[in-house]
Amino acid sequence: MLPGLAQPIAAQATKPAPAISVETLKDVTKTLSSDAFEGRKPTTPGETKATEYIVERFKAAGLKPGNDGKWFQDVPLVELTARNVTPMTFKGGKTPVSFAYRSDMVLATYRVTPKIDLKDSPVVFVGYGITAPERGWDDYAGVDVRGKTVVILVNDPDWQAPNNTGLFEGRAMTYYGRWTYKFEEAARHGAAGALIVHETAPAAYGWGVVQSSWTGPQLELDEKGDHADQSQAIGWIQLDKARALFASAGQNFDALNKAAKVKGFKAVPLGVTASASFDTTIKRQASKNVVGILPGKPAAQGGAPGEYVFHTAHWDHLGRCDPVDGDNICNGALDNASGVAGLVALAEANTKAGPARRSTVFLAVTCEECGLLGSRYYAEHPIYPMAQTVGGVNMDGLNVVGRAKDFVVTGAGKSELEDMMKTLVVAQDRVVKPEPNPERGSYFRSDHFAFARAGVPMFYGESGEDLRVGGTAAGHAATEDYIVHRYHKPQDEYNAAWDWSGAVEDLTLYYGLGRALADGTRWPNWYSTAEFRAIRDKSRAGK
Known part of the structure; x- marks a missing residue:
């Protein structure tokens, strides 16, 4: 562990985190992945329903509009x-x-x-x-x-x-x-x-x-x-x-x-x-990123509201796709209605805890499935300067198969955020493990990558396959079953029998890391060997 990195986490641990709402996770996932949302393909009526629903949940969670009084950032697209x-x-x-x-x-x-x-x-x-x-x-x-x-x-x-x-x-x-x-x-x-x-x-x-x-x-x-x-x-x-x-x-x-x-x-x-x-x-048109913010404390109260911590997840999916047994809606329940549900639950937890020293931004991006376009557009046209963006956490599908003994860092060996997260993982009596399937290139397949290319450290990790019930055999079987039978198919649907306990544990980690960044003064960097270090150093020069 790098010197001093444990202190912000330890300080945060003395103040219990607000509980992550399982009801929120269930409700948001079930709603966004219902047939009424038509698979949430960008630029379709399903987008309008999805983005309006996310705004509704962000408002209810206590967030403020995050784009100069607006909830949306337009993302110009061509179809x-x-x-x-x-x-x-x-x-x-x-x-x-x-x-x-x-x-x-x-x-x-x-x-x-x-x-x-x-x-x-x-x-x-x-x-x-x-x-x-x-x-x-x-x-x-x-x-x-x-x-x-x-x-x-x-x-x-x-x-x-x-x-x-x-x-x-x-x-x-x-x-x-x-x-x-x-x-x-x-x-x-x-x-x-x-x-x-x-x-x-x-x-x-x-x-x-x-x-x-x-x-x-x-x-x-x-x-x-x-x-x-x-x-x-x-x-x-x-x-x-x-x-x-x-x-x-x-x-x-x-x-x-x-x-x-x-x-x-x-x-x-x-x-x-x-x-x-x-x-x-x-067809030229526009999609939308949804942006909510929990402003940091005023400077007069020791706050730094002009510094930003991010939580991100993509709201989009494939829309209508090749039918299976007559069903042609790719609902995207796990991918990524569950991640947006996690975003809403984290917003609720943060507002219950009250304003942090820094501002916390909750960004639901479009067009992850069509090449990370929403996050790429945000990174190239940031609402909040990248030089003032501390870092954050990205989510792309939550654990719905039960608690895990391990936690996997995607693209490990890149940033100091990993050291901060390791402290939290150990506190849950869990261990950090390498990716079981690094050949899938997951580090380059989700929305944190656009931030990374702009120099901002974003953490991306999730439960591993060593489940507390069933071990690695059960965990690996669940992973393979999802990839073979549900990933990007109509069968990725909400299941009332899902076990959300693992998702709650992971979200508690995401909350802890995000809140430590938001309450602290540290500017985490990439390791010296990471390909994004020079970009971060240049953007932070003179700050």
């Missing part, structure tokens, strides 16, 4: 819907190859244009599609992919390592392993098309998740230039189809997959060309 998607065809190989839309591949675009026509684009396999000079790795070295279509592997080269050590941190996914990075890097190199090969293990989700997330209307921030610097067509292809394509090109996919894991791999032109086209319906 792009692909229509008339042709099969993707490949010519020049031993035999013609064709991929059917949805079943074999999915295609989309970031470009705001009515027509995408990828025609006879030479195909190049670029391994993991990573350019990381600080690690001595460049999959694009020696190859010009401008106007071409790149085929990319998902995750990092060492994702199969048994531990979290290695050039790309082994099982622990780095940002280089995220699909968002791979499309960004392909665009930076001028690729006209970019296709990620889907494999369930390194992706950490099945094809059904890709299919539901990448078809239908897609949202992106509405920015100047209409994203003309992005690739024309981006998407995913099924593993067996990748093997068939490579075989037609006279290559062995599995052999090249293995070769791409070795430093010094060189991109391989496949000698085939890709073609596909689709029309795009363009």
Whole structure:
């Protein structure tokens, strides 16, 4: 533990925290995930119902409007819907190859244009599609992919390592392993098309998740230039189809997959060309972040109301999706109606405790499911200066399977907030453990990441899998059951039989950390080795 970090927590522990309301958790989760909210897809009537309900609960909790007297921050979006998607065809190989839309591949675009026509684009396999000079790795070295279509592997080269050590941190996914990075890097190199090969293990989700997330209307921030610097067509292809394509090109996919894991791999032109086209319906609109604040004590009373601590969670989900047994509403009960319920419960607890020294902001963001757009917009257009933002806690799904002996820090080893949280975890007679599934890249898949990129330490952690009833076997089974049967599917529905005791324990930790920051004077920083340290130091310079 770093010197002095325990003191604010110890001081806070002398004053019992207000109880976390289980009734609030149940009521908010059940309401937001009901069919009446239509899956809470941004820019639909479900958004209006959801955001108005959150405002209602924030008001009832005792918060004030957090955006200069307003509850909302408008987030400008553009909705792009692909229509008339042709099969993707490949010519020049031993035999013609064709991929059917949805079943074999999915295609989309970031470009705001009515027509995408990828025609006879030479195909190049670029391994993991990573350019990381600080690690001595460049999959694009020696190859010009401008106007071409790149085929990319998902995750990092060492994702199969048994531990979290290695050039790309082994099982622990780095940002280089995220699909968002791979499309960004392909665009930076001028690729006209970019296709990620889907494999369930390194992706950490099945094809059904890709299919539901990448078809239908897609949202992106509405920015100047209409994203003309992005690739024309981006998407995913099924593993067996990748093997068939490579075989037609006279290559062995599995052999090249293995070769791409070795430093010094060189991109391989496949000698085939890709073609596909689709029309795009363009709809410019806006979604909303919901912002509530508990102002800090006035300066005359020793307060610092111009310094801010955040609690965040995303309110959005997928809306209507592929039906299962006739049900086509992805209700998103756990993901993330439960997190918003936690946000409301924390607001209630903080207002009951009274104003802290610093102001506490409760931010329910939009468009997490479409690429963390709400939190990204807030971080790029902050209501409260990032240099005056102390830190905070993000939530993305609560523990509804019972109390756990362990607590997992997502993306451990990055900030001093971890030391502060460890004290609280130990006080609950629990232990901090490493992520059981670091290959899922969870650190880059939730809304704290936008704050981190702006230099603000945000804590993200949750109950582990070692349940007090049933142990790790029961906990792991519950995790796998959710991922396989409910994650991003209509089956993610409210269940009256859920056990909220674990959620209450975790929320008590979040409250303790947030309140310690709000009542204290400390400005937690990133560890010296963290990639966000320089940004924080620069923003805090002279403060």
